[in-house]
Amino acid sequence: MNVPFLDLKTPHLKLEKELVAVFRDCLRNASFIGGKYVTDFEEEFGKFCETKYCIGVNSGTDALRFALMAAGVGPGDEVVTVPNTFIATTEAISQAGASIAFVDIDERTFNLNPNKLEGYLKRRYAKSAMPLAPKPKAVIPVHLYGQPADMDSILEIAGRYGLVVIEDSCQAHGAEYFSKKENKWKKTGSMGLAAAFSFYPGKNLGACGEGGAVTTNDEGIANKIRMIRDHGQAKKYYHDMEGYNGRLDAIQAGLLKVKLRSLPEWNEKRRQNASHYTKLFSSGPLSGNVVTPPYVPEWARPVYHLYIARVSRREKLQKYLQDSNVGTGLHYPVPVHLQKAYAGKGYKEGDFPITEKVSSEILSLPMFPELTGEQTEYVVKSIKDFYRKNPES
Numbered sequence: 001m002n003v004p005f006l007d008l009k010t011p012h013l014k015l016e017k018e019l020v021a022v023f024r025d026c027l028r029n030a031s032f033i034g035g036k037y038v039t040d041f042e043e044e045f046g047k048f049c050e051t052k053y054c055i056g057v058n059s060g061t062d063a064l065r066f067a068l069m070a071a072g073v074g075p076g077d078e079v080v081t082v083p084n085t086f087i088a089t090t091e092a093i094s095q096a097g098a099s100i101a102f103v104d105i106d107e108r109t110f111n112l113n114p115n116k117l118e119g120y121l122k123r124r125y126a127k128s129a130m131p132l133a134p135k136p137k138a139v140i141p142v143h144l145y146g147q148p149a150d151m152d153s154i155l156e157i158a159g160r161y162g163l164v165v166i167e168d169s170c171q172a173h174g175a176e177y178f179s180k181k182e183n184k185w186k187k188t189g190s191m192g193l194a195a196a197f198s199f200y201p202g203k204n205l206g207a208c209g210e211g212g213a214v215t216t217n218d219e220g221i222a223n224k225i226r227m228i229r230d231h232g233q234a235k236k237y238y239h240d241m242e243g244y245n246g247r248l249d250a251i252q253a254g255l256l257k258v259k260l261r262s263l264p265e266w267n268e269k270r271r272q273n274a275s276h277y278t279k280l281f282s283s284g285p286l287s288g289n290v291v292t293p294p295y296v297p298e299w300a301r302p303v304y305h306l307y308i309a310r311v312s313r314r315e316k317l318q319k320y321l322q323d324s325n326v327g328t329g330l331h332y333p334v335p336v337h338l339q340k341a342y343a344g345k346g347y348k349e350g351d352f353p354i355t356e357k358v359s360s361e362i363l364s365l366p367m368f369p370e371l372t373g374e375q376t377e378y379v380v381k382s383i384k385d386f387y388r389k390n391p392e393s
Helices: 009-014 016-029 036-048 060-070 088-095 114-124 151-160 219-228 250-260 263-281 314-323 340-345 353-359 373-389
Strands: 053-057 077-081 099-102 135-139 164-168 176-179 184-187 194-198 212-216 233-235 307-311 362-365
Touching: 009 016, 016 250, 036 053, 036 212, 036 250, 053 060, 053 219, 060 088, 060 164, 060 194, 060 212, 060 219, 077 088, 077 114, 088 099, 114 135, 114 151, 151 164, 151 176, 212 219, 263 307, 263 373, 314 362, 314 373
Parallel strands: 077 099, 077 135, 135 164, 164 194
Antiparallel strands: 053 212, 176 184, 194 212, 307 362
């Protein structure tokens, strides 16, 4: 059996007629930038995320950078986030002109640990602590792999220290968090001052190219981002500020609008596939021994952008799976603080031990809506076969 890591072809073939109709309409009307496709998608994705406003932009990185800028984050400010993320999270901080500060993750959820955040801010605000250093201004919780971060705790801590919260929801389209404070389920992207989404093709909701969006309930933030994405224009040729060319193309917006209708179904299929994986791993030989399935807190409804398991002897297992025609991935093998791009920042191995430990053990298994039960069973069987044939010495 062949089990690819990702299948981007099948959903597009199923929607081919509708997707081609979008392109044909844009071609015939020459509506390539802005227009009805963009505004319609913004309205529908905002409703999906349960927010008042949605602003389409060129990428998830732009979405996060523009959200920070609109929130007033810039030079002299510090933004706190996690080192267990894709580098786009920290690029957005640096490119907004702010400084990066890291706190370690929760070992079970792989997301920002609120206790670590509180501890960092206590040390940071001690009277003798770095009086000339940039001032903490914002915190970015990353809903990594489609798993919500503990937002009640993060928002409460941020509120006490006067920090803005910008959600990195680039992997969490439709994920939900149960807020005990509000006694209801809330969509990721609806809880912070603003949130960033990516529509990179492999995401749960992916464009056929680049794309992103910011969601917010703050009208002022929404208006600023609309200007920032379009050269700072309040109206055509009237520039209130310097901005960027960061607009969402009309064709991509139209394609995303078509695909958004299928997103709830796709997310549910991902959840079913994840449940099947976890059930298979928790039964039979080797269960709970060398493979640890994703942990799901009672307050989370993840959407499994990725299905991440912790495994022993990862490199050998990955090679065995490759030879067994099972695709896998590593998200992410090198934590951001140890990347060459940040070699001059003074970070070293051991600074964030949980992130470093997890990054050496995680393995991304095949996950997409069209994944079949037979395929998940073959993946798990192959993993168990590896450990049976290669017992610990």
